[in-house]
Amino acid sequence: MKRDSHRWKWILVSPALLVLILAASGPLLIVAVYSFLSPGNMGGVAWDFSTDAWFRVFFKRDIFEPENVTLNADHLAVFQRTIWLSLQTTVICAALGFPTAWFIATRPANRRMIWLFLITVPFWTNLLIRTFAIQEMIRNTGTLNTALLWLGVIGEPIEMMYTDFAVLLGMSYVFLPLMVLPLYAAMDKLDFRLVEAGYDLYASRFQVLRHVILPLVKPGFIAGSILVFIPSIGAYVTPRVLGGGRSMMMGNLIGLQFGQGRNWPLGSALAMVLLVIVVVALVFYLRITTRETGGRDGQS
Amino acid sequence: MASREFNVRALPGFGAVAIFTLVMLYLPIIILVIFSFNESQSQSAWGGFSLKWYVAAFNNSQVIDVSVRSLWLALVAAGIATVLATLAALATTRVGRFPGQTMIYALINQPLMVPEIVTGIALLIFVAFLKVQTGYAGMGYMVAAHTAFCIPFAYLPIRARLETMDLTLERAAADLYATPVQAFTYVTLPLLVPGIVAGFMLGFVVSLDTVVITEFVKSAGQDTLPTYMLGQLRRSVTPEMNAIATLFLALSLVVVSLFFLITRKRG
Numbered sequence: 299m300k301r302d303s304h305r306w307k308w309i310l311v312s313p314a315l316l317v318l319i320l321a322a323s324g325p326l327l328i329v330a331v332y333s334f335l336s337p338g339n340m341g342g343v344a345w346d347f348s349t350d351a352w353f354r355v356f357f358k359r360d361i362f363e364p365e366n367v368t369l370n371a372d373h374l375a376v377f378q379r380t381i382w383l384s385l386q387t388t389v390i391c392a393a394l395g396f397p398t399a400w401f402i403a404t405r406p407a408n409r410r411m412i413w414l415f416l417i418t419v420p421f422w423t424n425l426l427i428r429t430f431a432i433q434e435m436i437r438n439t440g441t442l443n444t445a446l447l448w449l450g451v452i453g454e455p456i457e458m459m460y461t462d463f464a465v466l467l468g469m470s471y472v473f474l475p476l477m478v479l480p481l482y483a484a485m486d487k488l489d490f491r492l493v494e495a496g497y498d499l500y501a502s503r504f505q506v507l508r509h510v511i512l513p514l515v516k517p518g519f520i521a522g523s524i525l526v527f528i529p530s531i532g533a534y535v536t537p538r539v540l541g542g543g544r545s546m547m548m549g550n551l552i553g554l555q556f557g558q559g560r561n562w563p564l565g566s567a568l569a570m571v572l573l574v575i576v577v578v579a580l581v582f583y584l585r586i587t588t589r590e591t592g593g594r595d596g597q598s
Numbered sequence: 599m600a601s602r603e604f605n606v607r608a609l610p611g612f613g614a615v616a617i618f619t620l621v622m623l624y625l626p627i628i629i630l631v632i633f634s635f636n637e638s639q640s641q642s643a644w645g646g647f648s649l650k651w652y653v654a655a656f657n658n659s660q661v662i663d664v665s666v667r668s669l670w671l672a673l674v675a676a677g678i679a680t681v682l683a684t685l686a687a688l689a690t691t692r693v694g695r696f697p698g699q700t701m702i703y704a705l706i707n708q709p710l711m712v713p714e715i716v717t718g719i720a721l722l723i724f725v726a727f728l729k730v731q732t733g734y735a736g737m738g739y740m741v742a743a744h745t746a747f748c749i750p751f752a753y754l755p756i757r758a759r760l761e762t763m764d765l766t767l768e769r770a771a772a773d774l775y776a777t778p779v780q781a782f783t784y785v786t787l788p789l790l791v792p793g794i795v796a797g798f799m800l801g802f803v804v805s806l807d808t809v810v811i812t813e814f815v816k817s818a819g820q821d822t823l824p825t826y827m828l829g830q831l832r833r834s835v836t837p838e839m840n841a842i843a844t845l846f847l848a849l850s851l852v853v854v855s856l857f858f859l860i861t862r863k864r865g
Contacts, residue, residue, distance in 0.1 A: 304696060310689035311702055314682035314749055318705045321746035325720035326712065332723060342726065394619045397609070401616030404607040413620075415858055420623050422854040424807045426824050427843045430831060431626035434633070434641055434840075441629050444642035474623065494606045503609060532713020534810045539831055549715040549810075556719050556814065566723070569716045576713060 326573070333566035343562050351563035355571060373551070373568075380548040381575075383462060384530035387469040388477075391526045392519065394470075395477035399518075400511075402478075403485035414482065421475035429539045432468045433459065436540075464540040465547070469530050476529070477522035484518025517587065524583040528576055548572050627847065634840035641837065651841035660826070661842060668806060668823040671737070675744035676752065676801030682745070683752035683801075684794055691760040709747050717747070718814035725815055735817045743815045747808060748801035755800060755861060759793025792860050799857045803850060 333351050335343040355373060360366035402413040420428065435441050436458040443455040458464050492514065496506040512519075534549035541547065546554075552572065555565025634652070638645025655661050690702060709717065725739045767789070771781040809824040816825060823846065830839060 307689040307693065307696065308698075310685040314686040314753075315702065315705055317678075317682060317742065317746050318708065318749060321721065321742040322709050322712075322717060323705055325724040326716070328723050328727075329716070329720045394615060394622075397612035397615035398619040400609060400612050411862065415855075416620060417623070418858065419851065419854055420627070422803050422807075422857075423627070423847055423850045424824065424843075426807075426809050426827055427630075427846060428627065430827070430835075430839070430843060431630040433831070434630055434835075435626050437641070439640075439642055441642055471622070471626070474619070478619075490606060497604070497606055507609065528711070529713070532715055534713075534715040534718075535828070539828070549713065552715055552719060553814075556722055562723065565719055569719055572713060573716055576711065580711065 329566045329569055333563055333570050335563050337561045337563050340560070348563065351561070351567040354561075354564050355567050376546055376548055376551050377571075379462065379545070380531060383466055383469065383547065384527050384533075386466055387473060387530045388523050388526045390466070390470040391474050391477035392523065395474060395481055395522060396519075399478050399481035399485055402482055403488070417475050417478050417482075421479070425472050426535055426539075428472050429468055429536050432464075432471055433539055436464060436467070459540065460542040460544045462541070462545050465533075465537045465545050468536040468540040469533055472536060473526045473529055476525040480521040480525060481515060481518040484515040484521075488514055520583065520586055524579060527579055531575055531579070532572060630840050631844045631847070633837055634844045636837055636840075639836065641835070641840075651837040652845075654838045655841045655845070658838070661823075661838075664821045664823045664826040667820070671740060671744055671822060672802045672805035674741055675748050675805045676798050678741070678745045679748035679752045679801045680756075680794060680798040683749050683797055684756055684790070686749075687753055687756040687760055691757050692765070706750050706753055708750075710750050714808075714810040715814075718810045721811065722814040729817075737820060739815055739817075740812065740820060743811050744805045744808060747811060748805050751804045752797035752801040755796035756790065756793040759790055759796075763789055796857055796860050799853050799860075803853050803857075806846075806850070 332343055334347055334349065336346045336348045336350065338344050354370065356370055358368050358370040360368070398417070402410055402417070405413060433440070437443070438455040438457065438459070442458075443452070446452045447455065458467075488511070492510055493506055496510040501509065532549055533547055534553060537545060537547040538550050538553075541550070548568065549572070552565050552568045555561045555568065633641050635647050635649065636645055637648035637650070686702070686706065690699065721739070721743050728739070729735050763786070767785050768781050771785045772778075776784065807824065809828055812822050813825050813828065816822070821829070823842070827839065827842065
C-alpha cells in the first residue's frame, strides 16, 4: 500500500521532471563538460580535454611571449562591476523598499490591497519594456535631459546611457518590487503591540526602529536582498540595453562568447563561475535563515 | 486618551519615500505610453495626439508575425506547463515527507534560481547538438524551453491552493462511497480550478516576458516580440516601439489584474 502510493506520486510528477531535466537542469551539466573542451573553428567545440577556458577566465597569455602570464584585467573588471553593481542595487532597493513596504503595511486593510497591486503590476510587466522606458528617460534626447535643458538647469545633455549609473538605475528600477513584496509579507505579520510597548518604555522612534522593528522584519530583509541580488548578478537584458559594451556585466560577457566572440568553452566556464556565485549567495542565505530559526528553537 | 494622537505605526518620512517610490515606478512607463500617441517623431517634444504609430505597427508585417508567434508560444507553453504542474502539485502536496522530495523541489524551482543567461547558453549548446543529430530545427525547442521555464510559476499557485483546501470535503465524498477518481473529478478538481487558472496566467505572462532564453534558443526566423524589440533597441528607436510596448503592457495588465482578482477571492 505504502509503496503503491509512492509509485503514484512518481508517475504524476515524472512528466514535469522530464521536461525540467531535458530543458533546464540537464543542459547545465553539458555546460560543465563544455568548459573543459577546446573551442571549435566556427563556434561549437572540439572534443579535446583542455583547461584553457578556465585559465582564460582569470588569466591572459601574451600573444608573442606565451610564457608571459598576466591576470585578465578585462574579465576581472567585469566581475568586479557585476558584484559591485549588484550590491549597490540591493542597497538602493532596500533603502527605498523598506519605507515603501512599511507604508503599505500600515494602511487600512482595504487600501493595502490597492497599494500591493500597484507594486505587483510593474513586477509582472515585461522587464525589457521597463528597461526600454528607462532608456527613453535618460537618453541624450530623452525626457530627463530635455526637461532639465528646458528648465535651464543644464547647458547641454548629461551623458547617462552606457554608464554604470545607467545600469544601476535600470536594475534598481526593475528589481525593486522583489524587495518590497517579501518585506511587506514580514511586516504584515508584525505584532504592532511590540512597537507600542517600545514607545511605552520611552524608546525614541529611532530606537524602536533599530531595536524592535528591524529585528522583527529581518527575515523579510534577507529574503528581499537575496531576491534582488541573484537576478542582479545574472542580469543580461538591463546591462545590455543600458550599459552597452562600455558597462558590461557577467551575463553579457557570457553571451558574447556565444555570439561574435565565439569561444564556447570560455563562455561555459564563465557561466559556471556565475553559477558558483549564485550558489554561494543561496547557501549563505540558507545558512542565515536556518541559524535564525535554529537560534529561536534553542531559546524555547 | 492622550490629547495629542500618537500613531505608533507612523515613521517620519516613510510616507514620502513610499509615494516617491511609486511615482518612480510608474513615471517611466506612463511617459512611454504618452509618447506612443505623439504625432511627431520626437520622444521628448509633444507634437499633438495621433494614432499613426499604432497604425504603423499594425501595418508592419514583421511586428504582427512576431506578436502572433509570442502569443501562441505563451499559450502552448503555459498550457503544457499548467497540466504538468497540476500533476506534480497533486503528487507533492498533503503527502508528508517522502524519499526524493527534496530533489523534486530542487528540480522544479531550478529555473527560478539559475540565472536566465546560464540556462539560455546551456539550451543553446544542447539545441545546437540536437539540431545536428536530428536535423529538426522547428519551434519544438522553444516550446520545451518555455514550458520548463513556466513550470515553477504555474506550480506555485496550484500548490498554494491545494494546501489551503478543506480536506473534509474529500473525506465526505469518500464517506458517500465516491471512488478516488470520482472524488477527484467532482470535488478536488472544481475546487482546484482557481489555482489552475492562476497558474496558467502566471505561466502565460512569464513566457510572454522571457527574453534571454528565447534569444539564445531561437533559430533564424523564430523571433518573438521581446527578442524583436531587443534587436530594434540597438537601432534608432521610433515611437512605433512605444506603441508596440504600450499594447504589450496593456495585455500584461489585463492578465495580471485577472490573476490578482482570482487569487484574492479565496472563499
